[in-house]
Amino acid sequence: MAFCWTSGQMPPYLYGGIAPIIYGDIGGVDRWVWFITANLIALAAVCPFVGALSDLLGRRYVAMLGSAFIIIGQIICVTAHQMNPFIAGMAISGVGAGINELTSIAGTAEIAPTSQRGVYIAALIMTILPWCPSVMWGQLIAANTHWRYVGVLVIVYTAVGLLTAFFFYKPPPRVNSASLSKKETIARIDVIGGLSSITGIILLVAGILWGGYMYPWTSAHVLAPFIIGIVLIAFFVYWEGWGAKYPMVPRRLGKAPRSLVLIMLIAFISGANFFSVLMLWPTQAYNVYGHDPVAVGLRGLPFGFGVMAGCVITLGLMTWLRGRGIRGLLFGASCVMTAGCGAMAAANRSNENAVYAILLISGLGVGGIVIPTSVITTIICPDDLIATITALTLSVRVIGGAIGYAIYYNVLVQKLTPILIKNVSTAMVIGGIKEPEVIKEAIELTSASLTQVILHLPGVDGNVKLWESIVLAGQNAYAAAYPWVYYCSIAFGGVSIIASLFVEDIAQFMDEHIAVVI
Numbered sequence: 001m002a003f004c005w006t007s008g009q010m011p012p013y014l015y016g017g018i019a020p021i022i023y024g025d026i027g028g029v030d031r032w033v034w035f036i037t038a039n040l041i042a043l044a045a046v047c048p049f050v051g052a053l054s055d056l057l058g059r060r061y062v063a064m065l066g067s068a069f070i071i072i073g074q075i076i077c078v079t080a081h082q083m084n085p086f087i088a089g090m091a092i093s094g095v096g097a098g099i100n101e102l103t104s105i106a107g108t109a110e111i112a113p114t115s116q117r118g119v120y121i122a123a124l125i126m127t128i129l130p131w132c133p134s135v136m137w138g139q140l141i142a143a144n145t146h147w148r149y150v151g152v153l154v155i156v157y158t159a160v161g162l163l164t165a166f167f168f169y170k171p172p173p174r175v176n177s178a179s180l181s182k183k184e185t186i187a188r189i190d191v192i193g194g195l196s197s198i199t200g201i202i203l204l205v206a207g208i209l210w211g212g213y214m215y216p217w218t219s220a221h222v223l224a225p226f227i228i229g230i231v232l233i234a235f236f237v238y239w240e241g242w243g244a245k246y247p248m249v250p251r252r253l254g255k256a257p258r259s260l261v262l263i264m265l266i267a268f269i270s271g272a273n274f275f276s277v278l279m280l281w282p283t284q285a286y287n288v289y290g291h292d293p294v295a296v297g298l299r300g301l302p303f304g305f306g307v308m309a310g311c312v313i314t315l316g317l318m319t320w321l322r323g324r325g326i327r328g329l330l331f332g333a334s335c336v337m338t339a340g341c342g343a344m345a346a347a348n349r350s351n352e353n354a355v356y357a358i359l360l361i362s363g364l365g366v367g368g369i370v371i372p373t374s375v376i377t378t379i380i381c382p383d384d385l386i387a388t389i390t391a392l393t394l395s396v397r398v399i400g401g402a403i404g405y406a407i408y409y410n411v412l413v414q415k416l417t418p419i420l421i422k423n424v425s426t427a428m429v430i431g432g433i434k435e436p437e438v439i440k441e442a443i444e445l446t447s448a449s450l451t452q453v454i455l456h457l458p459g460v461d462g463n464v465k466l467w468e469s470i471v472l473a474g475q476n477a478y479a480a481a482y483p484w485v486y487y488c489s490i491a492f493g494g495v496s497i498i499a500s501l502f503v504e505d506i507a508q509f510m511d512e513h514i515a516v517v518i
Contacts, residue, residue, distance in 0.1 A: 002127035003161025004063050005104035007070055008097035010131060012039050014150045017135030017282040017300060020449035021142045028083020029448040033409055035090045036279050037205060037402050042094030044398040045198040047391035048248045050102045059171045063103045067162035069096030071155050078151035106390040109378045118319035121375050122312045132304035135282050136297025143293035188246040193239050200232030201399055208406040256380045262499045263373050264396050269496040270369035271397035272404025273341050273489050277303060279405060287449055287478040289352055302356045306363020314368040330500035337365025338493025345483035379506055408485045416481035420447055427473035431466040433459035446474035
């Protein structure tokens with residue numbers, strides 16, 4: 001289970017910290033954001049179907065299948081020489097990550113007494129400890145060898161996990177699959193619900209990413225996918241409620257339906273803030289504070305360790321309190337998440353040390369929600385739907401991450417562009433460079449975080465002092481633009497805080513029964 005859990009997390013964590021290095025090598029500066037988004041959407045897309053796959057193949061072979069998808073995806077990534085194949089490889093890895101993450105959480109939850117699930121999942125979460133410095137590992141590998149060896153590391157690690165599952169993981173059949181034939185299991189897969197939901201999400205995210213960045217908000221390129229995406233999501237809601245015979249969201253899912261809906265909403269918000277800080281902070285650390293690999297890696301540590309600590313603390317308290325005070329735990333975590341992510345707006349070039357404390361606080365808040373919500377939903381649902389509810393919670397969290405990341409990235413681009421044009425062009429004119437084409441190229445290189453190339457532009461010609469002034473102008477532009485991303489996170493966090501106030505206690509469900517005995 002630990003190998004499944006960690007191998008699914010590694011690709012976005014490691015590659016997210018070295019994005020400028022990757023697109024600096026293979027190109028694709030105008031669409032690199034899709035390698036993260038594609039991974040998240042693919043992860044969310046496969047989750048609702050993992051339960052049926054487990055019924056058809058058995059959870060052991062599904063775990064192996066997930067690892068195989070990750071390996072295949074990473075082989076494509078490490079051999080890619082253009083961004084499009086790299087994006088495809090990350091999408092395939094996302095399919096494997098969805099299978100593995102769901103298998104690990106649901107498989108662990110099933111073998112734990114209900115009252116002890118928090119501790120069991122906390123132990124599972126702790127296995128990510130060696131990969132919390134993922135930004136540092138990615139930076140060091142890229143600096144000392146080549147970024148492609150990041151993929152090699154993932155392949156080797158995942159292959160060990162695949163072999164471990166083959167030889168040592170032998171779970172019993174799932175509870176709700178014991179009396180169903182394979183034909184009956186296939187017939188119960190909600191294909192229409194799955195396709196409409198994921199197609200709607202892809203189109204919605206595409207509209208958000210393209211709007212105002214690649215195309216005007218009023219253009220057909222933006223409005224068409226955005227509107228069609230909303231229509232498909234609305235159809236999905238109707239289909240699940242009134243159309244599907246065996247819906248992806250079973251109508252008997254929750255023993256506490258109000259709490260279930262609210263926890264899903266909180267999971268969505270936590271996903272938006274988790275993946276956005278996880279993916280945007282490394283680029284901020286790179287663009288605002290400098291490109292030294294070790295320094296960039298160190299700047300990524302507080303948030304990663306904060307998330308892990310927040311998960312473990314909340315899960316431990318949930319087990320110790322036996323479900324009492326769950327409202328207070330989620331409210332506290334939501335407040336810490338909102339305060340921490342919002343306080344990131346104060347980051348600038350002169351207060352780097354203070355930012356580390358803020359990152360730790362925001363990580364504690366995000367970690368107190370991102371995995372505990374999955375555990376809470378397994379407690380308040382029937383035993384035979386543990387995999388289903390875990391899949392839905394994971395999908396909601398990851399979709400929240402994809403949509404949140406798209407929104408935050410768009411906000412960043414909109415705010416950065418005019419400031420960057422002003423700062424960089426001013427620095428170059430002061431330095432004696434007035435050729436429009438050279439200034440334009442310097443702005444584009446700064447926007448792409450490829451500032452080293454500026455040193456060799458006409459007019460700069462290796463002048464380190466002039467180059468440093470241009471780089472500093474770009475860093476100040478980034479420092480002025482990033483706060484707007486974190487202002488947006490406050491609005492998301494406010495929704496999470498309000499939702500947490502209405503969550504019911506789950507003490508009545510925290511007993512000693514075990515869903516599956518191995």
